[in-house]
Each structure stands twice: as C-alpha cells, then as structure tokens.
Amino acid sequence: MEGPRPVVLSGPSGAGKSTLMKMLLRDYDGVFGFSVSHTTRDPRPGEVDGKDYHFSNREAMQEDIDDGKYIENAEFSGNLYGTSKSSVDDVRAKGLICILDVEIQGVRNIKETDLDPIYVSIQPPSIEILEKRLRDRNTETEESLQKRLEAARVDMELSNEPGVFDVLIVNDDLEEAYDKLQSVLIEEITKVQSTKKEKCNSVMEGPRPVVLSGPSGAGKSTLLKKLLKDYKGVFGFSVSHTTRDPRPGEVDGKDYHFRKREAMQEDIDTGEFIETDEFSGNLYGTSKCAVQDVRAKGLICILDVDIAGVRHIKESDLDPIYVSIQPPSIEVLEERLRGRATETEEKIQSRLEAARIDMEECNEPGLFDIVIVNDDLDESYEKLQSVLKEEIMKVQQGIKS
Structure with missing residues (x-):
C-alpha cells in the first residue's frame, strides 16, 4: 500500500475520540480522510451507498473476507461490518491520512495485516469518570450504558498490553490530550501538507x-x-x-x-x-x-x-x-x-x-x-x-x- 501511513484510533465510547477527531479535521484541512466501511445490513433512510457505507450481500462480503480482502471485520446484531483494503487504498491514493476508528478487536485484526498504521488508544482517566460522561449524555438506556461500561473495562485493560498501541492517551484534559495526539501524528501531517503545497504551487x-x-x-x-x-x-x-x-x-x-x-x-x-x-x-x-x-x-x-x-x-x-x-x-x-x-x-x-x-x-x-x-x-x-x-x-x- 502506498501513501501516508493510516491512523488507527481506538478506545471506549465516551473517551473523547470523536471530539479529538473533529479537532484534527478542523485544524488540518485537506490532510485526513475516512475509509467507507462495508456492511451487510440494509441501508437506513437517507443513507447513500458508497458514501455512508458500501452495502453488500452477506455471501459476497463473506467471500471477500475469506479471500483476505478485509483489514478488519466484525459481526454486530446479525450483520457483518468491515474495512476493506481497497477502501483504505482509495483514501491513501488521494494523498490523505486515512483514519480508522475501530474497537480493540479490530486493532488485533489490523495487526495481522501489512497496513503499518500508527496505533493510538484514547482512554478515560477512570471507569467512574467514563460512567459520568455517558450518563451526562442522557441518550441511552441503563442496559445500553452498562454494556458500554463493560466493554470499556475490557478495552482499558487490553490497551495496556505491550506492543498493541504506539501511544496511549489518557484524556483527562482535552487540550493536553490533543497536543499529544498531534505530536504523534505530526510527521505524517507535515508530509501530506508539503506534498499538497508542492502540487498546488506547480503549474496548474x-x-x-x-x-x-x-x-x-x-x-x-x-x-x-x-x-x-x-x-x-x-x-x-x-x-x-x-x-x-x-x-x-x-x-x-x-x-x-x-x-x-x-x-x-x-x-x-x-x-x-x-x-x-x-x-x-x-x-x-x-x-x-x-x-x-x-x-x-x-x-x-x-x-x-x-x-x-x-x-x-x-x-x-x-x-x-x-x-x-x-x-x-x-x-x-x-x-x-x-x-x-x-x-x-x-x-x-x-x-x-x-x-x-x-x-x-x-x-x-x-x-x-x-x-x-x-x-x-x-x-x-x-x-x-x-x-x-x-x-x-x-x-x-x-x-x-
């Protein structure tokens, strides 16, 4: 695979991944891109094939998984979800840093590929603080909240295993966490910006x-x-x-x-x-x-x-x-x-x-x-x-x- 090194962002819901990603996209215009995931579930109203997801039938997607065409995949509520190599290549071919937002199991799957991304884990300071953040959202049932907390406990434990992540950022202070995230990505960011400037300043x-x-x-x-x-x-x-x-x-x-x-x-x-x-x-x-x-x-x-x-x-x-x-x-x-x-x-x-x-x-x-x-x-x-x-x-x- 050619192009800038992708970034794998992982961490439990409520740790602050989405907020940090929005800050990156705001401050580094035209540097990052997202691969479009595949799924076997039916499109929801308003969803566009190729934009929100690549919608596929189960047989075809399973065949591609078996053929090694996927970087990571998982099953949720009876439907397959996954990131194909080609979808990541599409982003890298544009000279962009591809961001992959995956769970800890997806990280393990990606480790078995030749993708060579930068692995970043975003973690909350504690399970108690995470629970407070999730409850303050006031958007989930008690059952859903408890499931998220249980998944977070597993994630917080596994994220400390040696060699799984290049950097583990404990998001206790948003600005400090963002500074750490920028520092680990700055080399790839600079490469993309330099290439983009050379291209745009060349003869149109x-x-x-x-x-x-x-x-x-x-x-x-x-x-x-x-x-x-x-x-x-x-x-x-x-x-x-x-x-x-x-x-x-x-x-x-x-x-x-x-x-x-x-x-x-x-x-x-x-x-x-x-x-x-x-x-x-x-x-x-x-x-x-x-x-x-x-x-x-x-x-x-x-x-x-x-x-x-x-x-x-x-x-x-x-x-x-x-x-x-x-x-x-x-x-x-x-x-x-x-x-x-x-x-x-x-x-x-x-x-x-x-x-x-x-x-x-x-x-x-x-x-x-x-x-x-x-x-x-x-x-x-x-x-x-x-x-x-x-x-x-x-x-x-x-x-x-």
Missing part, C-alpha cells in the same frame, strides 16, 4: 477556469443554472475557505473548508490563496488547491467573485476566462432587487452602491475578456456560451474519449 493543469463577476441582481446565478443544466458533467465549483464557524447543517469540505484564522492567514501570507476577502470579522478565500482539485477532475472550475476578487486573481498565474455580467442600468437593477422583496431598504441601498462601483470599474481595459449586459436573458446566455465554447468542447471530448 486542466481546463481553463471561468471567473464570473457582477453585481447582485445582474443575473449571474440564473445564467449559471442554465449552464449547469445544459452542460452536465462539464463545470465544477471550488470549495471556499473561511474562518467563521459552521452553521447548522454545513459540512466541512463541502459547504466550506472551515479554518482557524491563524492557519488561514499563514497560508494567505505564503501565497496559497488566489483571492481573499474579510467580511464581518471573518476571512473568506479561494485557495489554489481548491481550484486545482476541480481542474484535476477535468472540469471547468467556476469562480463567482466580486470585482476586488477579480483584481486579486489577476495577480496569480491562474489564467482564467474573465466574464462580467452587468445589468442594463442602475434603475433596472434597483427594480429587480426590489422585486425580490427579500431585503431591507438598507441592504438594497448597500447593494446599489456596490453595483455602481462594479458597473464603472468593469469597463477598465484588460480587466475582463467580455462584459455581458444582461438586458435579454437568452441573448446573454448565447454570448456566455460563445465565450466558453472552446473550453466546453475540450471537456466534452475528454468525457467521450
């Missing part, structure tokens, strides 16, 4: 991106939706970075890459961002890696930025197609904004003021490849397709071949 390959700019109400979103509908599998969006806290339902790496301000500012200072801005005390930006991730898939990366963002991108080596979508006039734009009936008067005036600046600056020579005045939606769409036609055809030909 793939279809030319498209920078779309223009004031709110000019029609960018409508034109974008038409492009995505008519050219499926051609366009993609980079995932922006931000230092603000995630909102309910937002997923790290999907809605945004959520970062600590110190870490994001450091990356900005070292030139790893194409464009950045600050809004309401939080940083927002588009990294070179985020764009390259889209281009590496053979897709045209769309960047929807304001005019200040356009100027930042002009200073990079990105070489996109610059498109400005403008309203016919400030009066028409105001009518459109008021027609939405979704904003306060103060917000409308703020948008109009920004639009006046945008409409004036967009005509600077060399700033945009094309300025489309969206007076007629169909005509504007034809112009947009025309300027993107060459890149669209390249992607479509690549898909066919």
Whole structure:
C-alpha cells in the first residue's frame, strides 16, 4: 500500500475520540480522510451507498473476507461490518491520512495485516469518570450504558498490553490530550501538507477556469443554472475557505473548508490563496488547491467573485476566462432587487452602491475578456456560451474519449 501511513484510533465510547477527531479535521484541512466501511445490513433512510457505507450481500462480503480482502471485520446484531483494503487504498491514493476508528478487536485484526498504521488508544482517566460522561449524555438506556461500561473495562485493560498501541492517551484534559495526539501524528501531517503545497504551487493543469463577476441582481446565478443544466458533467465549483464557524447543517469540505484564522492567514501570507476577502470579522478565500482539485477532475472550475476578487486573481498565474455580467442600468437593477422583496431598504441601498462601483470599474481595459449586459436573458446566455465554447468542447471530448 502506498501513501501516508493510516491512523488507527481506538478506545471506549465516551473517551473523547470523536471530539479529538473533529479537532484534527478542523485544524488540518485537506490532510485526513475516512475509509467507507462495508456492511451487510440494509441501508437506513437517507443513507447513500458508497458514501455512508458500501452495502453488500452477506455471501459476497463473506467471500471477500475469506479471500483476505478485509483489514478488519466484525459481526454486530446479525450483520457483518468491515474495512476493506481497497477502501483504505482509495483514501491513501488521494494523498490523505486515512483514519480508522475501530474497537480493540479490530486493532488485533489490523495487526495481522501489512497496513503499518500508527496505533493510538484514547482512554478515560477512570471507569467512574467514563460512567459520568455517558450518563451526562442522557441518550441511552441503563442496559445500553452498562454494556458500554463493560466493554470499556475490557478495552482499558487490553490497551495496556505491550506492543498493541504506539501511544496511549489518557484524556483527562482535552487540550493536553490533543497536543499529544498531534505530536504523534505530526510527521505524517507535515508530509501530506508539503506534498499538497508542492502540487498546488506547480503549474496548474486542466481546463481553463471561468471567473464570473457582477453585481447582485445582474443575473449571474440564473445564467449559471442554465449552464449547469445544459452542460452536465462539464463545470465544477471550488470549495471556499473561511474562518467563521459552521452553521447548522454545513459540512466541512463541502459547504466550506472551515479554518482557524491563524492557519488561514499563514497560508494567505505564503501565497496559497488566489483571492481573499474579510467580511464581518471573518476571512473568506479561494485557495489554489481548491481550484486545482476541480481542474484535476477535468472540469471547468467556476469562480463567482466580486470585482476586488477579480483584481486579486489577476495577480496569480491562474489564467482564467474573465466574464462580467452587468445589468442594463442602475434603475433596472434597483427594480429587480426590489422585486425580490427579500431585503431591507438598507441592504438594497448597500447593494446599489456596490453595483455602481462594479458597473464603472468593469469597463477598465484588460480587466475582463467580455462584459455581458444582461438586458435579454437568452441573448446573454448565447454570448456566455460563445465565450466558453472552446473550453466546453475540450471537456466534452475528454468525457467521450
């Protein structure tokens, strides 16, 4: 197996594994990944095959287990669960550190493979403290709680066996436990970060991106939706970075890459961002890696930025197609904004003021490849397709071949 060494995290429920993992994912964006486990149970409502689990029939999964295609497996409530070698390879092939969250028996199974991970056990200070943590959750029956405590007693005893774990972290203080976890993983983390920086700072390959700019109400979103509908599998969006806290339902790496301000500012200072801005005390930006991730898939990366963002991108080596979508006039734009009936008067005036600046600056020579005045939606769409036609055809030909 090639790629960064995986990390096996083990320990009883309530020891703090999940909290520590969330801290790692928050602080080391684009460094860790999770393998998708296999199971023979039926999918629950909302679960997606290949994302939540690889759902398999028992006969096929048992055959693969017998053939040695699984790193670890167990049976629970009459269903098989396991981690296949291929699912771990998928994560490592992306240059990510694969995290395996397994029970103590799974650790023993992995010990018999050639995986060579870093073995980490997260343990509570005592069974009494663990019991208090579990009871404070107030989410389980007494029977379930007692089962967890019994499993924890076994786990706490076996985890001290010589040679089972590379490090045993007693989670008495969360920050201290996190410092210890980082220290044991820092060598692999640094390798991944260095490789990622080299890749993102190299000459960018793939279809030319498209920078779309223009004031709110000019029609960018409508034109974008038409492009995505008519050219499926051609366009993609980079995932922006931000230092603000995630909102309910937002997923790290999907809605945004959520970062600590110190870490994001450091990356900005070292030139790893194409464009950045600050809004309401939080940083927002588009990294070179985020764009390259889209281009590496053979897709045209769309960047929807304001005019200040356009100027930042002009200073990079990105070489996109610059498109400005403008309203016919400030009066028409105001009518459109008021027609939405979704904003306060103060917000409308703020948008109009920004639009006046945008409409004036967009005509600077060399700033945009094309300025489309969206007076007629169909005509504007034809112009947009025309300027993107060459890149669209390249992607479509690549898909066919």
